[in-house]
Amino acid sequence: MVISNELNNKTLVIVQLNGGNDFMNTVVPYGNGLYRDFRPIVGIDQEHITPIDDYIGFNNDVAPINDLYNKGQVAIIQGVGYPNSSRSHFRSMDIWHTCEPDIVANEGWLGKTVRMIDPSTDNPLTAVSFGRGLPRALTAQEVMVTSVGDLDTYGLMSGIQAKEQKAQALDLFKRVYTPAIGSGLIQDYLGRTGVDVIRGADMLKKAPQMYKSTVEYADNAIAKSLRDVARVHLAGLGTRIFYTQHGGYDTHANEVPTHPKLLTDLSGAIGDFFQDLSDHDADQDVVMLVFTEFGRRIKDNASGTDHGSGGGAFVIGPSVKGGLFSEYPSLDPSEHDQGDLKHTYDFRGLYSTLLENWLGLDPIEIVNGNFEKLNLFK
Numbered sequence: 001m002v003i004s005n006e007l008n009n010k011t012l013v014i015v016q017l018n019g020g021n022d023f024m025n026t027v028v029p030y031g032n033g034l035y036r037d038f039r040p041i042v043g044i045d046q047e048h049i050t051p052i053d054d055y056i057g058f059n060n061d062v063a064p065i066n067d068l069y070n071k072g073q074v075a076i077i078q079g080v081g082y083p084n085s086s087r088s089h090f091r092s093m094d095i096w097h098t099c100e101p102d103i104v105a106n107e108g109w110l111g112k113t114v115r116m117i118d119p120s121t122d123n124p125l126t127a128v129s130f131g132r133g134l135p136r137a138l139t140a141q142e143v144m145v146t147s148v149g150d151l152d153t154y155g156l157m158s159g160i161q162a163k164e165q166k167a168q169a170l171d172l173f174k175r176v177y178t179p180a181i182g183s184g185l186i187q188d189y190l191g192r193t194g195v196d197v198i199r200g201a202d203m204l205k206k207a208p209q210m211y212k213s214t215v216e217y218a219d220n221a222i223a224k225s226l227r228d229v230a231r232v233h234l235a236g237l238g239t240r241i242f243y244t245q246h247g248g249y250d251t252h253a254n255e256v257p258t259h260p261k262l263l264t265d266l267s268g269a270i271g272d273f274f275q276d277l278s279d280h281d282a283d284q285d286v287v288m289l290v291f292t293e294f295g296r297r298i299k300d301n302a303s304g305t306d307h308g309s310g311g312g313a314f315v316i317g318p319s320v321k322g323g324l325f326s327e328y329p330s331l332d333p334s335e336h337d338q339g340d341l342k343h344t345y346d347f348r349g350l351y352s353t354l355l356e357n358w359l360g361l362d363p364i365e366i367v368n369g370n371f372e373k374l375n376l377f378k
Contacts, residue, residue, distance in 0.1 A: 009285050010358050013229055013242040014110070015222070016135065017266070017292035018093075019250030022259060022305055023312035024296065024341070026062060027076055027328075031055035034331040042255050042300040052076075056328055061263035064271025065314065072322035073274075075315040075376050077350055079329040081343025085294060085309035092293040097137035099348050099367045109351055110241055111140025112366045113359065117240055124200040127241040128232060130225040135243055146200040151228040152208055207235040215276040222246040223269040230276045233286065240359070249292060255304035266290075270316065278318075287317040287358055291347070297340055298331065310341025313350060319358075321378050346371050 028044050029035050031054050036043055044059050050066055051057040058066040068074045082101050086092040098105035110127065118126040127138055127145045138145045211231040217223040225244040232239055246266055251258045270288065277283035295311030310329040329341035336342065349371035355363035357377050364370060 008360065010360070011233060011240055011242070011286045012354060012359060013226075013286060013288040014137070014244065015226075015266070015270070015288060015290045016093075016243070016245045017249050017290065018245055018247040019292070020092075020294045020296060020307055021249045021262075021292040021311065022251070022255065022296040023292075023310075024298070025255075025259060026059055026263060027052070027056050027078070027312055028059055029056050029328060029331060032331050038298050038331070039300045041303055042305060052324070056324075059263060061260045062267040064267040065316070067271065068274060068316060069322055071318075073316060073318050073320055074322050075320050075374075076324050077313040077315065077345060077374070078324060078326045079310050079341065079344030080291070080313045080326070080347050080350060081294065081309050081311060082346055082348070083343075085337070085340070085343065087294065087307040087309070094136060096291065096293055096347060097135065099351065107140040108135070108137035109366050110135075110137045110243070111143045111145070113355065113361060114138070114143050114145065114241060115140050116361050116366075117359070123238045125203055125232070125237045125239045127243070128200075128204075128229075128239050129243040130228050131243075131245045135245070138241075138243060146204070148204065148228065151204065151231060203237055204232065207231040207237065210235050213276050213279065215272050215279065217272050217276075218265065218268055220265045220269070222265055223272065226269045226273040227276075230273055233277070234280055234282055250307075251304055252306065253302055253304040255296075255300075274316070274318075283318050285319075287315060287319060287354070289350075289354060290314040290316065295341055298336065299339065308340040309337055310343045313347070315350075315354070315376055319377055321376055325374050325376070349373055 024035070025042065025044055028049050030046060030049050030051070048060045049057040050060055058069070065074060082095060084101070086095065094104070095101045097108045099109050114127045121142065121144045124144050124146055129135060129138055129145060129147045132149055134145060134147050208231055211234060217227045222244065229242045229244060233242070246262070248258065248262055270290070274283055277286055291313040292311055295308045296305035297308040326345035329344055348367040348369065351367050352363035352371050353373040353376050355361045355366055356373065
């Protein structure tokens with residue numbers, strides 16, 4: 001149900017960090033001596049941390065996000081998770097995508113959101129996903145979502161190429177989610193709802209032609225995706241939900257050499273994206289959610305960390321009331337969740353906040369209940 005007509009130009013950009021970002025090494029609890037005790041190898045050096053307060057600080061690899069935080073445009077949601085957190089990538093991401101921690105659901109939270117926004121499916125670009133395959137968050141019965149691999153070539157494909165890309169996207173989609181949902185009726189349902197993921201090429205091909213910018217995005221996957229989001233948003237095609245993904249966060253023993261570059265690429269792309277929109281006076285109606293399926297374990301394991309819980313998320317944009325929200329999970333061993341940070345805030349409350357206070361929608365049917373909302377917006 002739409003509860004506010006005043007918010008119908010608001011746009012939500014999702015950045016999904018695949019693999020489980022290490023929140024403890026992103027927003028670092030440097031003020032707690034246990035951090036050094038638990039992480040003698042992967043812990044971030046003091047000189048590489050910019051304090052937020054006397055307890056936590058930003059890893060300097062996310063300096064552009066820190067810059068936006070200093071402008072009051074970043075909300076740090078600490079300890080985001082859900083009860084009895086799953087350490088399985090597929091199952092945990094499935095829970096984040098469907099808001100169903102106890103059963104395997106057949107509709108995603110953003111798919112249901114799109115259905116509320118555009119019940120008649122008038123615009124095939126109400127939701128656009130950049131990357132290979134369709135995220136399960138965007139699946140829902142009778143919902144049209146456009147999936148784009150490369151915006152520069154998307155509108156130039158022949159009919160045969162479009163069919164091939166559609167087949168590849170659906171095949172990848174099925175293979176990715178089979179471990180979580182099996183190959184039975186739900187899998188068949190998802191295949192049927194994904195049949196039209198390549199619609200909208202004629203509309204989208206206008207976006208690169210209309211785009212001009214002085215911002216030079218980096219040459220990496222997340223920067224390219226966010227540049228594509230900027231181009232489509234600036235083209236005014238009516239897209240309300242954008243979905244992007246940044247992979248590689250399941251670092252394990254490779255965390256020390258790998259995680260810094262991941263954070264640098266991510267943060268740089270986000271900084272460039274908001275600078276681009278600001279330069280075009282087109283950032284006021286845009287909010288970005290950055291999330292991951294879970295955090296990492298508190299103690300390092302050789303040169304890395306294993307799957308954990310109690311991670312964190314960012315909500316970013318000039319309309320955001322910046323600051324710290326919820327509580328940073330305790331590092332005290334007596335309060336650990338099986339060796340992990342214990343979650344302090346339910347992610348469904350975060351979704352509810354975005355749905356009701358940003359998109360103007362009733363969140364109850366989408367997130368399957370009432371959850372504590374946050375005061376995230378100015």
